[in-house]
Amino acid sequence: MRCLRPSDLLMSDNFSPNKAASLRVGSTSPSRRLGDGHQADIRDIERFLSGDIGGFEALVERYRRQAYAIALGLTGNHDDAMDALQKAFLRVHRALPRFHRELPFFPWLYRIVRNAALNQKRDEKRHRGEIPLEWVRKPDGQPSPLEQTVAGDLRERLWICLEELPLEQREVFMLYHFQGLKYRQIAAALNVPIGTVMSRLHAARLQLRRCLGEEALG
Amino acid sequence: MKNDSRDGRRPNSERLPFDPAREAPLLSAYVDGELDADQVARVEAHLASHPETRHEVSRLRRLKEVTGAMKLLDAPDEEWETFWNNIYNRAERSLGWFALTLGAVLVGGYGLYLAVASLLSTSELPWFVKGGIFALCFGVFLLLVSLIRERIYVRKRTRYDEIKR
Numbered sequence: 164m165r166c167l168r169p170s171d172l173l174m175s176d177n178f179s180p181n182k183a184a185s186l187r188v189g190s191t192s193p194s195r196r197l198g199d200g201h202q203a204d205i206r207d208i209e210r211f212l213s214g215d216i217g218g219f220e221a222l223v224e225r226y227r228r229q230a231y232a233i234a235l236g237l238t239g240n241h242d243d244a245m246d247a248l249q250k251a252f253l254r255v256h257r258a259l260p261r262f263h264r265e266l267p268f269f270p271w272l273y274r275i276v277r278n279a280a281l282n283q284k285r286d287e288k289r290h291r292g293e294i295p296l297e298w299v300r301k302p303d304g305q306p307s308p309l310e311q312t313v314a315g316d317l318r319e320r321l322w323i324c325l326e327e328l329p330l331e332q333r334e335v336f337m338l339y340h341f342q343g344l345k346y347r348q349i350a351a352a353l354n355v356p357i358g359t360v361m362s363r364l365h366a367a368r369l370q371l372r373r374c375l376g377e378e379a380l381g
Numbered sequence: 382m383k384n385d386s387r388d389g390r391r392p393n394s395e396r397l398p399f400d401p402a403r404e405a406p407l408l409s410a411y412v413d414g415e416l417d418a419d420q421v422a423r424v425e426a427h428l429a430s431h432p433e434t435r436h437e438v439s440r441l442r443r444l445k446e447v448t449g450a451m452k453l454l455d456a457p458d459e460e461w462e463t464f465w466n467n468i469y470n471r472a473e474r475s476l477g478w479f480a481l482t483l484g485a486v487l488v489g490g491y492g493l494y495l496a497v498a499s500l501l502s503t504s505e506l507p508w509f510v511k512g513g514i515f516a517l518c519f520g521v522f523l524l525l526v527s528l529i530r531e532r533i534y535v536r537k538r539t540r541y542d543e544i545k546r
Contacts, residue, residue, distance in 0.1 A: 220465070227464065232453045245460060249471050256472075318451060339413070341453045346415045358406075361415070365406035372444050 200225070204268040211259060219259065223252055226269070229342060230276045236337040237280035239326060244280065251279035270352040277334070317375075324374035332367035335360055399427035401434050408434070412441045486525070493518065 203225070210218025230251060234244035254275050262271060325333060331353075338349045346364075350357045396419065399407065410416050411424045428435050497518050501511055 223468075227461070228455060231456050235453050235456075241456065241460075245456065245467075249464075249468050252468055253472055253475070317447070321448065321451060336448075337453075340448050340451075346410070346413070361406040361410050364413075365409035368409055368441060368444055371448070372440065375444075375447075377440075 201267055205264050208259060208262060208264060208268070219256060222255075222268070226272055227252075229269075230272060232341055233273060233276045233337075234280040234283075236341060237277065237334070238284045243283045247280040247283035248276065250283070251276040254279065267351065269348075270354070273352040274354075281330075320375055321371070324371050327374060328367055328370060332363045332370070335363040336367040336371075339364055396423055396426070399423040401427065401431070401437075408438055409441055412438060412445055493521070 204222065207218040207221045207225075211222070212218075227248065231244055231248050234247040234251070235241065238244045238247055251272075255272065258275070262268070325336070328336065334353070335349055338344045338352060339346075344352070346357050346360045349360045353360070401408070407416060407420060407424055411421065416424065428438065497514060500506065500514055
């Protein structure tokens with residue numbers, strides 16, 4: 164199984180803020196899904212509860228990429244993230260009959276994936292970077308060699324700085340920046356007040372800025 | 382909260398001034414567009430007369446630009462192609478381990494019972510050997526019960542406890 168270096172989990176896209184909106188994991192925004200997709204989730208859950216495994220498979224298909232990103236952000240490497248993801252979906256499969264259908268699905272899933280990822284990280288102390296890696300970029304918009312060097316350096320530093328954040332700040336930061344969730348959605352996923360989300364995200368940014376250094380931010 | 386104006390903002394006279402020392406997280410929320418109209422008005426009133434806070438906001442914006450230009454990589458396509466197989470394999474193995482453990486406990490327990498009963502019924506064994514065998518079996522039984530109890534307890538009480546059902 165291929166293993167990715169932690170710093171390669173982040174991919175620079177030529178530092179274009181205009182592209183930020185397109186830089187979320189997966190093709191569908193979770194924020195939109197939380198608003199529109201509840202009925203689809205419930206329909207699939209009910210299909211599953213009536214004995215149609217296709218309902219479960221549809222749920223997994225809908226959320227697996229986001230769930231992978233959550234696991235990846237918390238475990239820090241691809242293999243652990245995949246293991247955690249499989250365990251999490253098995254857990255979902257067993258726990259789905261007890262899911263309260265009046266609640267949104269994503270926060271519930273988030274907590275399961277989060278716990279699976281944290282358990283995985285605790286249980287598996289994998290050696291990172293032993294397997295040869297490949298540079299992953301989008302085929303369009305190739306940067307100059309200089310830009311590529313700077314992007315690679317900053318990407319690696321950002322990942323190191325993210326790993327140094329306390330867990331509660333790190334997950335808020337990742338949910339906001341890499342999952343594209345709004346504050347209220349993060350609050351729902353973590354079961355904390357919005358003010359807590361706000362203060363954790365701000366604290367994370369201040370620490371990241373200190374860690375990266377002002378010169379790195381231009 | 383009293384909202385008198387059409388845009389949902391309170392009149393300036395009713396609004397508490399923004400305090401950057403106590404309310405610094407509002408600056409991040411301002412950059413993210415997550416504040417309500419009244420909070421935006423408070424922050425902007427402060428920014429209008431405090432260049433150092435404006436500088437702080439611009440630094441937060443720059444950080445957001447940089448971090449916004451990064452994303453977590455998706456898993457390789459070949460991983461997703463085998464994803465379902467891996468899930469089903471894991472489920473099968475989980476069931477397999479359960480059956481194997483149950484069978485081992487039943488068969489092993491019965492074998493142990495036969496062996497101990499046979500040994501204890503042998504009259505030529507000294508009393509302390511019989512006592513040792515009894516202690517050994519009692520210890521194994523106690524450890525097994527303790528292990529099962531711990532597994533049941535852990536399953537009920539930890540890891541996924543905070544998940545809302």
